[in-house]
Amino acid sequence: MSTSAVWNGKIFDGTWRPGGAGTLDVTAPATGEVVSTVGAASVDDLDRAVDKATTAQAAWAALPYTERAAVMSKAAALLSEEPERLTRWLVPESGSGQGKASFEAGLVTSELAEAAGLASQPYGQVLRSRKPRLSIGRHVPVGVVGVISPFNFPAILSMRSVAPALALGNAVILKPDPRTPIAGGLALAALLAEAGLPDGLLHVLPAGADVGAALVAHPGVPCISFTGSTAAGRKIGEAAAPLLKKVHLELGGNNALLVLPDADIDAAASAGAWGSFLHQGQICMTSGRHLVPADLAAEYTAKLAEKARNIPVGDPTDPDNALGPIIDENQLKKVDEIVQASVLAGASLEAGGTYQALFYRPTVLGNVPKDSPAFTQEIFGPVAPITTYETIDEAIDIINASEYGLSVGILTGNPYRAFELADRIRSGAVHINDQTVDDEAVAPFGGTKASGTGGHFGSSVNLDTFCDLQWVTMQADIERYPF
Ligand code: NAD
Numbered sequence: 001m002s003t004s005a006v007w008n009g010k011i012f013d014g015t016w017r018p019g020g021a022g023t024l025d026v027t028a029p030a031t032g033e034v035v036s037t038v039g040a041a042s043v044d045d046l047d048r049a050v051d052k053a054t055t056a057q058a059a060w061a062a063l064p065y066t067e068r069a070a071v072m073s074k075a076a077a078l079l080s081e082e083p084e085r086l087t088r089w090l091v092p093e094s095g096s097g098q099g100k101a102s103f104e105a106g107l108v109t110s111e112l113a114e115a116a117g118l119a120s121q122p123y124g125q126v127l128r129s130r131k132p133r134l135s136i137g138r139h140v141p142v143g144v145v146g147v148i149s150p151f152n153f154p155a156i157l158s159m160r161s162v163a164p165a166l167a168l169g170n171a172v173i174l175k176p177d178p179r180t181p182i183a184g185g186l187a188l189a190a191l192l193a194e195a196g197l198p199d200g201l202l203h204v205l206p207a208g209a210d211v212g213a214a215l216v217a218h219p220g221v222p223c224i225s226f227t228g229s230t231a232a233g234r235k236i237g238e239a240a241a242p243l244l245k246k247v248h249l250e251l252g253g254n255n256a257l258l259v260l261p262d263a264d265i266d267a268a269a270s271a272g273a274w275g276s277f278l279h280q281g282q283i284c285m286t287s288g289r290h291l292v293p294a295d296l297a298a299e300y301t302a303k304l305a306e307k308a309r310n311i312p313v314g315d316p317t318d319p320d321n322a323l324g325p326i327i328d329e330n331q332l333k334k335v336d337e338i339v340q341a342s343v344l345a346g347a348s349l350e351a352g353g354t355y356q357a358l359f360y361r362p363t364v365l366g367n368v369p370k371d372s373p374a375f376t377q378e379i380f381g382p383v384a385p386i387t388t389y390e391t392i393d394e395a396i397d398i399i400n401a402s403e404y405g406l407s408v409g410i411l412t413g414n415p416y417r418a419f420e421l422a423d424r425i426r427s428g429a430v431h432i433n434d435q436t437v438d439d440e441a442v443a444p445f446g447g448t449k450a451s452g453t454g455g456h457f458g459s460s461v462n463l464d465t466f467c468d469l470q471w472v473t474m475q476a477d478i479e480r481y482p483f
Contacts, residue, residue: 005036005182005186006190007036007038007039007182007186007187007189007190008036008037008038009023009037009038009039010038010039010186011038011039011040011041011045011186011203011204011205011206012185012186012189012190012193012202012203012204013045013048013049013052013200013203014052014056014193014198014199014200014201014202014203015199017039018039019038019039019040019041019042019045019205019206019207020040020041020042020043020044020045021040021041021042021045021207022039022040023037023038023039023040024037024038024039024040024178024181024206024207025037026038026093026179026180026181026182027179028092028093028095029094029095029324029325029326029327029328029358030092030095030314030315030316030317030324030325030358030359031092031315033092035092035093036093036182038181038182038186038206039206040178040206040207041175041205041206041207041211042207042211043210043211043214045205045211046173046205046211046214046215046218047218049173049203049205050144050173050218050220050221051220052200052203053144053171053172053173053200053201053203053220054143054144054171054220055200056171056198056199056200056201057141057143057144057169057170057171057201059198060166060169060170060171060198060201061140061141061169061170065119065120066119066120068119068166068167068168068169069116069117069119069120069167070116070196071166071192071195071196071197072112072113072115072116072119072163072166072167072195073112073113073116074194074195074196075112075163075191075192075194075195075197076109076110076112076113076116078191078194078195079105079108079109079112079191080109083102083105083106083109085105085187085190085191086101086104086105086108086155086183086187086188087101087102087104087105089182089183089187090104090105090154090155090183091316091317091324092316092317093154093179093180093182093183094151094152094153094154094179094180094183094327095280095316095324095325095326095327095358096279096316096324097279097316097321097322097323097324098316098319099322100278100279101316104153104155104156105155107153107155107156107439107441108155108156108159108188110440110441110442111156111159111160111163111164111441112159112163113441114163114164114441114442114459115163115164115166115167116167117459118164118167118168118459118460118462118463119167119168121460121463123138123139123168123463123467124136124137124138124139125137125138127471129473131473131475131479132475132476133473133474133475134473134474134475135471135472135473136471136472136473137469137470137471137472138469138470138472139168139463139464139467139468139469139470140169140467140468140469140470141168141169141170141466141467141468142170142222142223142246142466142467142468143170143171143220143221143222143223144170144171144172144173144220144221144222144223145161145165145170145171145172145173145221145223145224145225145466146172146173146175146215146216146218146221146223146224146225147161147162147165147172147173147174147175147224147225147226148175148212148215148216148224148225148226148227148228148236149161149174149175149176149177149184149185149227149228150177150227150228150229151177151179151180151184151282151327152279152282152283152284152327152380153279153283154176154177154180154183154184154185155183155184155187155188156439157184157227157250158174158176158184158185158188159188160439160441160445160457160458161225161227161248161457161466162174162188162192162202164457164462164465164466165225165462165466166192166197166201166202168462168463168466168467170223170466171200171201171202171203172201172202172203173203173205173215173221174188174189174202174203174204174205175205175206175207175211175212175215176204176206177228178206178207178208179327179328181204181206185204185205185206186204186206188204189202189204209232212236213235213236213239216236216239216240216245217239217243219243221245222245222246223245223246223247223248223466224236224240224245224246224247224248225248225250225454225465225466226247226248226249226250227250227251227284228250228251229251229252230251230252230378230404230450230451233249233250233251233452236249237249237453246454246455246468247453247454248446248452248453248454248455248465249452249453249454250284250445250446250447250451250452250454250457251284251406251447251450251451251452252284252378252380252404252406252450252451253284253285253286253288253378253404253405253406253407253436253447253451254288254289254376254377254378254402254403254404255275255285255286255287255288255289255404255406255407255408255409255427255436256287256288256289256290256291256398256399256402256408256409256436257271257272257275257276257287257289257290257291257408257409257411257435257436258291258395258399258408258409258410258411258421259272259290259291259292259293259296259300259411260293260392260410260411260412260413260414260417260418261293261295261296262412262413262414263411263412263413264411264413265296265299265300265303266303267411268300268411269300269303269304269307270307271409271411271434271435272287272290272300272304272384272435273304273307273308273311273362273384274435274437275287275409275435275436275437276288276290276362276382276383276384277308277311277323277362277382277384278437279323279324280323280324280325280326280360280381280382281335281379281380281381281382281383282326282327282331282380282381283437284406284447284451285406285407285429285436285437285438285439286379286380286436286437287384287409287435287436287437288378288379288383288385289368289375289385289387289398289402290304290384290385290386290387291387291388291389291395291398291399292386292387292388292389293388293389293390294388294389294390297366297367297386297388300386301350301364301366301386302350304350304351304364304384304386305350305351305364306351307362308350308351308352308361308362308363308364308384309351309352309362311323311362313359313360313361313362314359323359323362323382324359325357325358325359326355326358326359326360326381327358328358329358331380331381332355332358332360332381334379334380334381335360335379335380335381335382335383336355336360337373338373338374338377338379338381338383339352339353339363339365339374339379339381339383340353341372341373341374342365342368342369342372342373342374342375342385343365345369345371345372345373346367346369346372347365347366347367347368347369347372347374347385348365348366348367349363349364349365350364350365350366350386351363351364352364352382352383360381360382361382362382362384363381363382363383363384364383364384364386365383365384365385365386366386367386367387367388368385368386368387369387370387370398375387376402378404392421396421396424396425399425399427400424400425400426402449403449403450404447404449404450404451405426405427405428405447405448405449405450405451406427406428406429406436406447406448406451406452407427407428407429407430407431407436407437407438407447408425408427408429408430408431408436409430409431409432409434409435409436410422410430410431410432410433411433412432412433415432415433418432418433419432426448426449427447427448428445428446428447428448428451428452428456429445440458441458441459442458442459443458443459444456444457444458444459444461445457445458
């Protein structure tokens with residue numbers, strides 16, 4: 001691991017400088033080894049960052065769009081040429097398998113490329129008016145955007161806000177998760193700085209929830225983009241409401257994978273394994289509930305359990321390991337408690353349910369009762385709970401009964417029938433003939449119900465998310481009135 005990284009002991013405010021709260025060790029969950037030490041930001045650092053960002057933003061928004069597009073294009077090119085800029089940190093820092101890390105670096109590249117295009121897109125509409133005048137609605141940057149991101153896909157979940165916000169003329173204060181400050185922030189800042197981002201437009205403040213809360217409360221930050229747990233999202237929503245901020249909350253999920261009676265069970269089990277086990281199930285879109293027709297459940301369960309038993313788990317720096325560790329001890333305990341409590345409640349343990357250090361074996365639970373924690377809660381671990389249904393109506397009711405509404409997969413031999421079912425499903429995404437985990441920079445992304453509120457991410461949708469809509473009219477002469 002490089003010990004000479006520019007961010008050693010530093011935070012980023014356009015230049016690399018020590019943080020007011022000292023330093024933060026970054027530990028690899030697979031080995032317990034400290035892989036880097038970065039600066040830790042204080043609330044004073046936040047105040048300074050907001051002042052600097054506010055000044056820098058006005059000049060940035062006034063530049064020709066070509067300048068913003070050029071920075072995004074250059075950053076996309078640099079990362080595309082050298083994805084190791086991120087993968088070498090994603091693997092140790094967040095315990096990402098190498099496939100997941102490469103996939104994530106690719107997502108970040110396409111996010112930057114799309115942001116370059118976004119900078120040049122039309123940003124308003126010419127409106128009809130009853131008066132003889134030019135009337136337009138146009139998107140203008142909000143000013144300073146606060147971004148708070150989680151540990152699991154730290155690079156893309158930061159960059160999907162940072163890149164479009166910057167491309168549209170905003171400045172950004174990014175507070176990554178303190179467990180993943182490099183891939184979640186400092187390495188992204190290094191990339192954008194090398195691509196020519198002017199000083200003061202992006203600030204990366206590695207810190208915990210206290211600095212996150214101060215960012216939410218800061219009067220100089222009118223827009224917050226938060227990705228994380230529903231519990232923290234609720235607190236942020238409560239704190240931001242009296243401040244009347246524009247707040248985007250992308251939160252947890254408990255996503256159903258619906259296997260219809262006409263599905264190919266081999267293919268379904270493969271999709272189900274990917275949906276539940278990728279990145280150790282630590283994804284908001286993880287397939288958290290497998291709904292299977294009662295008469296196919298034995299076959300589906302056996303095939304999924306066989307896959308689970310054969311997945312290599314271990315230190316992800318070894319490319320033979322498809323899955324790595326759970327992020328930390330607390331999260332591991334939570335996963336195991338849910339598995340054990342659900343077995344006590346009547347679920348059958350078909351595979352896994354064991355761990356060593358932070359490595360949790362891919363786990364399959366059969367006949368999971370609908371009131372057991374494996375069914376009702378977001379597990380955030382490599383666990384595939386299977387529940388049976390008798391009729392399609394029952395399955396749709398089960399899906400919609402969840403408090404969450406992020407992503408649903410439907411596996412079937414008759415995709416049009418599934419398309420019709422999508423009308424009845426309350427979810428931010430429905431994937432027909434795929435599992436629940438997916439994201440593309442060009443597609444609208446956002447959850448419903450307890451999975452999120454606020455704007456969506458993705459391509460032109462970002463205009464609504466990171467801009468205010470301004471109505472501008474212009475007429476040739478001053479309007480005359482009766483008095
Ligand atoms: P978390 O909510 O504990 O932390 C996420 C970030 O928020 C961290 O940077 C943390 O420091 C900060 N934070 C926590 N409390 C805060 C507060 N009160 N004020 C301001 N900042 C605060 O999330 P986690 O458990 O580490 O991450 C996993 C969760 O994130 C899961 O629930 C997962 O489903 C969700 N998630 C959602 C999406 C999505 O797009 N919907 C994507 C990834 C993860």
